[in-house]
Amino acid sequence: MSFFNTNALESPSLETLWSDLRSGERYALEAIYRNFIQDLFNFGMSLHADETLVKDAIQEIFIDLWNYRSNLCSEVNIKQYLFKSLSNRIQKELGKKARRSSIHWMADHEILVDSTEEELIQSQLDSEISSKVKNALANLPIRQKEVLQYLYFEKLSYEDTSKLLDINIRSTYTLAWKAINALKKVILVLSIHFFFFTGL
Structure with a gap:
């Protein structure tokens, strides 16, 4: 199936995209990326203030999604799955560099106080x-x-x-x-x- 297939034009549900991704449809990977890239970037930057590291980590989790698509669970909360994957990837990269993370908390977040x-x-x-x-x-x-x-x-x-x-x-x-x-x-x-x- 090409990127410009009828499913893509009809804006398929996230469930359909996930199923199509597991079946090897590249359009689904790209659609999931577009749906969640901003949320993933914001989340990644809230964990570590290195934009390059966060972008590389996001790229890696999507590469893994494609490479291991046949092993993905059939039913998942995609956003939570991606968040967890990104957190694990960032922590792994920080461990490799053997240095403490410098956390960046987005300026528009509310401070958690009473x-x-x-x-x-x-x-x-x-x-x-x-x-x-x-x-x-x-x-x-x-x-x-x-x-x-x-x-x-x-x-x-x-x-x-x-x-x-x-x-x-x-x-x-x-x-x-x-x-x-x-x-x-x-x-x-x-x-x-x-x-x-x-x-x-």
């Missing part, structure tokens, strides 16, 4: 707060970053997140708690700083 702390940050509009919170995010382990991404930005359940991370639900709760607790500690320190030194 309403009181959120009001504090919004009311200050101070570059020091923004910088310190971003640094705190950047210093979180990549698995904590990943669990926050799935739970709060992709709106996945704890059960789905645990499956993506290949850990049990209790461990997922623990990772999320540690990440949020680390951010709250930074907010608390900033609150004390502004209380004593700015008269707030």
Whole structure:
């Protein structure tokens, strides 16, 4: 089947695309790429701030999709499958380079704090707060970053997140708690700083 087949022109469902990919239809691979490339790039950049590495990792997972298409499961959530594949690929590349990741958190993400702390940050509009919170995010382990991404930005359940991370639900709760607790500690320190030194 050529790229310009009737199925492609009729905008087939994701289920159909996945089935066609498993059957060796190249148009399906290209359509899946177009559907998810932006989400994958944003997700990859939220895990590691190296654009070249992220783009290479995305390319690799699509190469693998094509090379191992006959071994793919028949029923999957394509977006979650691609996210998990990209996360694994990025972590593998970071391991090869034997260096800690530099996490980039997209500027338009909401900060995961409770309403009181959120009001504090919004009311200050101070570059020091923004910088310190971003640094705190950047210093979180990549698995904590990943669990926050799935739970709060992709709106996945704890059960789905645990499956993506290949850990049990209790461990997922623990990772999320540690990440949020680390951010709250930074907010608390900033609150004390502004209380004593700015008269707030």
